[in-house]
Amino acid sequence: MLHPTIKPLSERALLISFGETISEETHHVIQQTVALIQAQNLAGIEVTSSYTSICVYYEPLLLKKLVAPFFGQTTSQKLAAYFELVLQQLTTKAATTGRVIDIPVRYGGEWGPDLDEVARYHKMTPDEVIALHAAGDYFVYMLGFAPGFPFLGGLAPQIATPRRETPRLQIAAGSVGIAGAQTGIYPLATPGGWQIIGRTETKLFLPEQHPPTLLNAGDRVRFVAVKEEEGC
């Protein structure tokens, strides 16, 4: 069982870290931990998770009484001790299977202006790049960087490609790209240096809905190549 370290990010935030390795196992422990913390129903907290850590943002005045019995000079230390106790409830139970979300993508052409470059870089044909990308079974480790932006694991190493030397000033929302060993989808139009190989019309950020994102940490994503004429 992974033993987390707990350290302060600030006087109002604690980081609970589970090592430095990205793996689905670590992810499941993290998701279990998030659920455990939320089950404590602490007033005024907000919990986020990343590849290997959880951040609990809190209001010290709201938790002072609760953590008073715990050892520590500061509320921060006492709260860390409180969480250490809570985390003792972590079990090795199997992870629940997440959802699988299919994302239809138009690869290449005006939708994927860097597809040819990625193919050239790997001495493959564009169709081979598409086949490798669309065959992947991707895991959503976390959301961050932009609203609804998924940090996906599982890109085939054969098509891992460095970022563009000159970033683009504007990448269209829905663009599917590769940057190093990562692949992802831009939920918003932003500048960026990713190699853009395709585009989807599927909306990743849905501010009017709850939750406001299509994807969540723990989901699996598959990219489905669609032809120009078909809907996307």
Added chain:
Amino acid sequence: MLKVIKPGFFSTIQDRGRQGYQQFGVIVSGAMDSIAYRLGNALLQQQNAAALEMTCVGGTFLFTQPTTIVLTGGHMQATIHGKAIPMYQSILIQAGDILCCGAILQGTRSYLCIRGGFTVPVVMNSRSTYLRAGIGGFEGRALQVGDCIPYIKTPPIKQPLHLLPHTFYKDGPIRIVHGTEWDRIGHAMQTAFSTNRFTISLASDRMGYRLLPQQPIHVTEPFSLLSEAVTFGTIQLPPNGEPILLMADHQTTGGYPKIAQVIYADLHRLAQLAPMQTCQFKLISLAHAEQLDEQLERKLRLLEQLLIY
């Protein structure tokens, strides 16, 4: 409603920010100077109502309906029909009044708080403007000439209220605590950072301030982290040796080393720093930072209690 005759240099609708959505990659945003924002609302006997945040130069606005307003934050010369308006005091507004705000003479950001708040649509529990996503606030953007910002009719406050804010804004270094990667950067870098003077670069905005060190910082062994949580006031050190100080519109995660964290009790002072201004930092213990946070928070709550109830 509030008709925008001149928008000012950069004005957006903000409240206390979007709570509970960082796990979706949705930023918190909200007022850069949360103390000025809270004091303005308290003087109008309310909490968390949406206000207008002005930057560097204020705007000119026509009120179509009577209301009550308060100006807080950096000192700004403001007039209504040529008559000077004091800051930190509730002001009765008649239909047709035109508020002319000038340059912000001390500090950088000022707030126009209004009784009942600006009633723009709520998006994900908040009226704060999320500029990058183009949502929230007024149409997800900074104000432009001709914009009409809604507010509701409210009964006037029986007695005008005012307060002196200077105890909340002291001069001196910005106080920080160690960041999560402080120990990893080594003694030389720690000294290079903590003894330096920094100029706030022009490439600074609501997302973050780029700090230009007067004594260059050479990052001899750059490293990055897996993306993880950051917060308002986090100071990151990228490989180019120019620290980034994250502000209200910071992204939810980051991969640069977090070498320091501005204490909660000094975050509002950051909002009043201007590009080209210099600043220094002073390291204090987390215990001390917590005490200062608690003192400040209790003081604000007491004030809010006294004014509102």
